[in-house]
Every structure is written in structure tokens, then in C-alpha cells.
Amino acid sequence: MNRFLKIDLQRAEGNTIPAILSTDTPVDRGGYREILVHTDESITIRGNGNSLPLLTAHDSSEPAIGKVTDIHVSNGKLRGSLVFGTSQRAKELLEDIKARVIDGISIGYQILHKEMVGDTLRATNWEIFETSIVGVPADMETGFYRSQHKEKNMDTENSTTVKEERQRCSEITEIGSHFQHEAEAKTAIESGESLDNFRTKVLDKVQSRAYSTPLVKEVGDSKQEYSMFSAIQGLLNPQKRGYEFEVSQDQARKYGAPKLANSILIPSDTRVITKATAGANTTATDVGQVIDFVQQEAVFPKLGVTQFTGLSSSFMIPRGTNDVTTSFLALDGTTAITESTPTLSNTTLNPRSLASIVQVSHKFIVQSSVDAESWLKRLMAESIANKLDYAIFDGSGSSNQPDGILNVAGIGQVDYGAAPTYAKILDTIALLPASNHKLKNCNWVINNADISVLASTVKVTGEPDFLLDLDVDGTTGRVGYMAGFPVYVDKNITATEYLFGSFSSYALGFFGPMEMDVDDAYDFAKGNIAIRTIQDFDGAVLTNSAFARAYT
Numbered sequence: 001m002n003r004f005l006k007i008d009l010q011r012a013e014g015n016t017i018p019a020i021l022s023t024d025t026p027v028d029r030g031g032y033r034e035i036l037v038h039t040d041e042s043i044t045i046r047g048n049g050n051s052l053p054l055l056t057a058h059d060s061s062e063p064a065i066g067k068v069t070d071i072h073v074s075n076g077k078l079r080g081s082l083v084f085g086t087s088q089r090a091k092e093l094l095e096d097i098k099a100r101v102i103d104g105i106s107i108g109y110q111i112l113h114k115e116m117v118g119d120t121l122r123a124t125n126w127e128i129f130e131t132s133i134v135g136v137p138a139d140m141e142t143g144f145y146r147s148q149h150k151e152k153n154m155d156t157e158n159s160t161t162v163k164e165e166r167q168r169c170s171e172i173t174e175i176g177s178h179f180q181h182e183a184e185a186k187t188a189i190e191s192g193e194s195l196d197n198f199r200t201k202v203l204d205k206v207q208s209r210a211y212s213t214p215l216v217k218e219v220g221d222s223k224q225e226y227s228m229f230s231a232i233q234g235l236l237n238p239q240k241r242g243y244e245f246e247v248s249q250d251q252a253r254k255y256g257a258p259k260l261a262n263s264i265l266i267p268s269d270t271r272v273i274t275k276a277t278a279g280a281n282t283t284a285t286d287v288g289q290v291i292d293f294v295q296q297e298a299v300f301p302k303l304g305v306t307q308f309t310g311l312s313s314s315f316m317i318p319r320g321t322n323d324v325t326t327s328f329l330a331l332d333g334t335t336a337i338t339e340s341t342p343t344l345s346n347t348t349l350n351p352r353s354l355a356s357i358v359q360v361s362h363k364f365i366v367q368s369s370v371d372a373e374s375w376l377k378r379l380m381a382e383s384i385a386n387k388l389d390y391a392i393f394d395g396s397g398s399s400n401q402p403d404g405i406l407n408v409a410g411i412g413q414v415d416y417g418a419a420p421t422y423a424k425i426l427d428t429i430a431l432l433p434a435s436n437h438k439l440k441n442c443n444w445v446i447n448n449a450d451i452s453v454l455a456s457t458v459k460v461t462g463e464p465d466f467l468l469d470l471d472v473d474g475t476t477g478r479v480g481y482m483a484g485f486p487v488y489v490d491k492n493i494t495a496t497e498y499l500f501g502s503f504s505s506y507a508l509g510f511f512g513p514m515e516m517d518v519d520d521a522y523d524f525a526k527g528n529i530a531i532r533t534i535q536d537f538d539g540a541v542l543t544n545s546a547f548a549r550a551y552t
Contacts, residue, residue: 018080023036051068056093065084106131106132234264388537389492394494406493420552445490517531519532
């Protein structure tokens with residue numbers, strides 16, 4: 001039963017806020033309920049026993065925003081004072097709490113000893129090791145500014161909220177399904193094993209997963225699980241919104257609200273937890289989100305394009321258009337250094353939107369397979385990656401497209417005539433140092449239709465040495481080398497056209513996180529939904545002379 005107590009703002013003093021950290025309210029764990037016994041003897045405080053770190057959404061990879069002091073048990077509740085630090089993040093959260101925008105607290109803990117009473121697990125000894133500010137806590141009795149004279153005794157409620165025990169077979173089947181122990185459940189039903197015995201046996205097997213509040217996947221590893229499927233399901237059904245939407249709220253505070261009312265912001269650097277088999281130990285793995293898959297599918301990241309992420313508004317990049325004069329000086333009083341004034345200019349990246357739509361079935365979205373989720377991310381990424389490659393190489397500069405390298409005035413041009421030759425290839429390369437640009441991090445990008453021509457044309461007549469030295473790397477997408485420089489393939493390069501350059505002289509900016517929304521009536525008759533993603537970006541050439549276009 002959820003109860004909300006009266007907020008008492010007068011109890012907050014400066015950066016310190018008294019709070020209820022946890023209570024003995026039963027929490028539904030799916031198949032059983034969990035009660036944390038709250039006595040001085042039942043609770044162990046990790047560390048020095050006097051304080052705990054204060055985190056944001058159980059993320060131990062980020063610095064603590066403060067600490068919890070004065071930790072004590074009173075009337076079946078664990079209380080403490082939240083002392084917020086001086087970091088910008090801590091100040092922002094403190095203001096949100098005072099404004100009642102945030103009022104959730106969650107704890108990370110490990111059960112040390114337990115007992116089963118009917119369908120309820122009582123943790124008679126447990127260890128708490130951190131407290132976090134969250135959007136939706138598991139224990140709705142926790143929070144800030146609780147008035148002591150308004151609190152109710154929960155002992156009576158706990159005794160009256162125990163539900164009638166379900167039928168043995170159906171309960172065993174449900175527990176077996178929830179914890180992926182279907183075979184054991186079938187055996188237990190056939191052998192007549194009691195419900196309590198089966199429940200205890202299953203819980204002992206999964207005890208290696210130390211239980212915490214729902215926002216923590218594993219107590220031993222406070223990384224949260226971010227699921228694209230869960231995010232999509234939350235867009236379809238607000239009651240299913242959880243951790244993914246807390247992350248979206250954090251992104252909105254940093255980058256601004258989403259453009260669309262019913263949408264979610266997806267970060268590009270979320271770490272998740274994956275589990276190989278039922279009951280196995282979990283490990284933190286950087287599965288990545290859509291942008292990470294874009295990096296894998298696209299060509300531009302392999303070329304060394306300069307990327308700026310997390311931009312929130314127009315971004316100006318300064319650049320010099322001529323060198324500062326440098327000369328040798330005798331310092332004998334007879335010579336003087338020649339003065340010069342460098343010419344400075346800048347390139348500005350302005351957000352422009354790139355959108356993608358993927359159509360999937362309702363049945364596909366309810367899947368929980370890691371492979372299915374990875375497939376969806378890759379499908380969404382392939383389309384975005386192709387468009388970003390197109391924008392970088394051949395963008396028209398109109399229709400909300402940036403100027404692609406091939407369409408920028410001032411890049412080098414070499415006519416190969418009827419066919420490419422080794423001499424012409426060297427001429428193309430020589431254009432960069434001729435314009436005072438170093439041959440550093442340079443690459444070729446060609447169309448796949450030109451591979452056969454380049455790989456079968458010899459450098460010198462009579463010698464088995466070809467223009468394109470094939471050396472395929474399936475990981476990076478490199479197909480070989482031409483005059484010593486790596487060669488990549490992209491369909492956005494026109495056949496018989498060859499792009500060479502130092503691609504670090506191209507700037508690509510991503511503005512904020514990716515935004516995703518869902519249309520559940522996209523194909524109503526077939527039961528399909530549409531998933532739309534929007535990413536704001538822009539790109540620009542920083543130094544025109546760093547690129548050369550060759551053609552036949």
C-alpha cells in the first residue's frame with residue numbers, strides 16, 4: 001500500500017535534508033514479497049558505519065553528490081540526513097528537491113540472512129552500502145521532509161496486506177517462469193514438493209544476485225540496465241516507464257526538453273548489464289545505444305573525422321587561413337623579424353535534424369532477447385549511418401543538408417582522363433603538401449564498383465604490382481591500400497570518383513541525445529508500429545586544401 005506523508009519544508013537547513021531512507025513496507029519482487037526488517041540489530045552500514053555515499057540513480061561510475069549522515073532506526077524506518085556537496089550536479093538536484101520536482105530515494109543493499117513466511121521473504125539481516133536520488137523508488141514510503149508527528153505505524157498494515165496464498169501448482173509455475181527454472185518447477189509439481197520448499201530452493205540458487213531496489217540490476221554492481229525495448233514499451237504504455245525515462249529526464253535537464261511531447265531522449269554512452277544464463281553472475285557490458293551502432297556501421301568514424309558530441313547550441317570552430325611568419329634572427333641588432341598578422345575565420349555548426357523510421361510488429365517489441373534488441377539498434381543505425389556518410393561526402397548544402405566534401409569549393413581536383421594511373425594517384429596525393437597540408441591520417445574513399453579496376457590495373461607495365469593492394473579488414477571495413485594510404489568503400493561516392501584527404505579536417509557535431517517516439521497506429525490493420533528517431537547534427541569542412549577529388 002502506498003502512502004504519502006505531509007511534506008515539511010521547515011526541516012531542511014541549507015544543503016542538509018532529513019529523509020526516510022527505507023521502511024519495512026513490503027515490496028513486490030515478482031512471485032514473492034520482500035520485507036526488510038528494521039531494527040538496530042538487523043541493519044549493517046557498510047564502511048565506517050557512520051555515513052554512506054549519496055549517488056544519482058545508483059551510478060557508482062559518477063562521483064558522489066554528497067553523503068548520508070546521522071543514520072539511525074526509528075519506528076520501523078531507517079532515517080538519515082542527506083548532505084549535498086558543492087558540485088554543480090549536487091546543487092541542481094538540491095534545488096529540484098526543494099522545488100518538489102524530485103522526491104524519490106532508493107538504496108543499494110545486500111541480504112545477508114532471510115526467512116520465508118508464506119509468500120513473503122523477510123530479510124532479518126541486511127547490509128546497506130549506498131543511497132541514491134531517483135525518480136521512482138521501489139519503497140514509496142521513502143522520501144524527503146517527512147513529519148514525525150504525521151507518520152503512521154505500519155505494523156498493522158504489514159499484517160493485513162498479506163494476500164491469500166495461491167494454489168500450489170500455479171504458484172510454483174509462476175516462480176519457475178520468473179526465475180527461469182521451468183524444469184525444476186515441473187519436477188516440483190510432479191513430486192508434490194511444497195510451495196515453501198520450492199520457493200526457498202529457487203531463491204537460494206539466485207541468491208548470488210544480491211537484491212536491491214528495482215533500479216539496481218545487481219547490488220554488487222550498481223550499473224543499471226538500459227533497454228531500448230523497455231523505452232519503447234514505456235512510450236506505448238506510461239505505466240511501464242522506469243529507468244530509461246529517468247535517464248531521459250536527466251538528459252532533458254542538460255540539453256532541454258524533447259521536441260515532441262510523447263518521446264524519450266536516448267544517451268549515447270549508457271552502460272548496461274547483461275546476463276548469459278539464468279542465475280549466472282551479471283557483468284557490466286558496454287552494449288551501447290543507437291549512436292554507438294551508427295559508429296560501427298558508418299564509414300566516417302574509421303576515417304578519423306573530428307567529432308563533437310553533447311553540443312546544445314550553435315558551435316563556432318575557429319581556424320586560421322594563413323600561417324604566422326617565422327624566421328631566423330641573428331639578434332645582432334641589424335635584422336628584424338618580419339611582422340605578419342594571421343588571417344582568422346571560423347566555421348559554425350548549426351543543428352539540423354536527421355530522422356529515421358523503422359516499422360516493427362507489436363510481438364517483436366515484447367521480446368526480451370539481447371539479440372533482438374541488438375538487431376533493432378543495428379537496423380535503426382544502418383539508415384542513420386548511411387545518411388551521415390552521404391552528408392559528409394556528397395551533401396548538397398540545401399534541403400537541410402550540410403555541404404559534403406565533394407561539393408565544397410576549393411578542394412583539389414585531378415582529372416584521371418580515361419583511366420586511373422599510378423602517376424595520377426601520386427599527383428592527387430601531392431596536392432595536399434603542395435597546399436602546406438601534412439600527409440597525416442589520410443585515407444581514400446572509393447565506390448565499390450571501382451575495386452575491380454584499381455585492383456587489376458598495374459602500376460608499371462609488366463610488373464604484378466597493382467594500384468590497389470587488397471588487404472581486407474572485416475572489422476574496420478578497409479579494403480586495402482593505395483600508394484600506402486588506407487582505402488575504404490562507400491556507396492555515396494560516385495563510381496569513377498576517388499576522394500583523398502585528411503579527414504580530421506572535417507568536423508561533425510552531434511547536438512544533444514537522440515530523440516525517439518513511437519506511433520502505435522502506423523499500420524493498424526497489420527498490428528505494426530513505427531519507431532522514429534531524430535538526431536540533430538551538422539558537419540563542415542575545416543580546411544578545404546586537406547581534400548582532393550580525382551575522377552575519370
